[in-house]
Amino acid sequence: MEIEKGHICQNCIHFRQHYVKWGEDLYWPCGSGHCVYPRCKPRYNDTKACQYYVPKDYAP
Numbered sequence: 001m002e003i004e005k006g007h008i009c010q011n012c013i014h015f016r017q018h019y020v021k022w023g024e025d026l027y028w029p030c031g032s033g034h035c036v037y038p039r040c041k042p043r044y045n046d047t048k049a050c051q052y053y054v055p056k057d058y059a060p
């Protein structure tokens with residue numbers, strides 16, 4: 001997939017959002033998470049996409 005301007009990790013199907021627990025049962029997304037492909041690694045939401053980027057709305 002060709003990487004275009006504006007493609008960032010938070011919009012990729014391989015990105016897993018991290019949250020901060022707030023009170024009893026509220027969870028707020030923080031500005032980071034991790035990537036699960038091709039290996040597990042930390043990533044910020046706005047990290048520029050890599051060659052493995054697949055948009056969340058991708059339909060083959």
Ligand code: SF4
Nearest residue numbers: 009012035049050052
């Ligand atoms: S590092 Fe690449 S594969 Fe992982 S979430 Fe970001 S764009 Fe997707």
